[in-house]
Amino acid sequence: MNRSEIFERLADLEAHVNQINKNMVELKNLTVELVEENVALQIENENFKTLIDKEEVTKEVVNDATVNKKQPLRSKDNLAMLYKEGFHICKGELFGKHRKGDDCLFCLDVLSE
Numbered sequence: 001m002n003r004s005e006i007f008e009r010l011a012d013l014e015a016h017v018n019q020i021n022k023n024m025v026e027l028k029n030l031t032v033e034l035v036e037e038n039v040a041l042q043i044e045n046e047n048f049k050t051l052i053d054k055e056e057v058t059k060e061v062v063n064d065a066t067v068n069k070k071q072p073l074r075s076k077d078n079l080a081m082l083y084k085e086g087f088h089i090c091k092g093e094l095f096g097k098h099r100k101g102d103d104c105l106f107c108l109d110v111l112s113e
């Protein structure tokens, strides 16, 4: 292998490594997007469950004169879990996004409701 061939091969290899790096970044961004979308959907699902639970409680109160002690809403626990995992559960544009380690007062507000 002569010297110019060595340089050519090095340049080729460098181009390959750069391409792999670019693909890696794209894949990473896509994964973050998908996970955040997944979390947003899960939160929406929890909110629907909460709504249904509330409606059931209202119906029970209307239909039943005795006070029915219902177990704490299960969806609250799931929201707390998602928050612990590091995602925003507060409404607005941050909804479902990764908190990147920051605490969020709006999220904590949702949990204390």
Ligand SMILES: [Zn+2]
Residues within 6 Å of the ligand: 088, 089, 090, 094, 104, 105, 106, 107
């Ligand atoms: Zn938040």
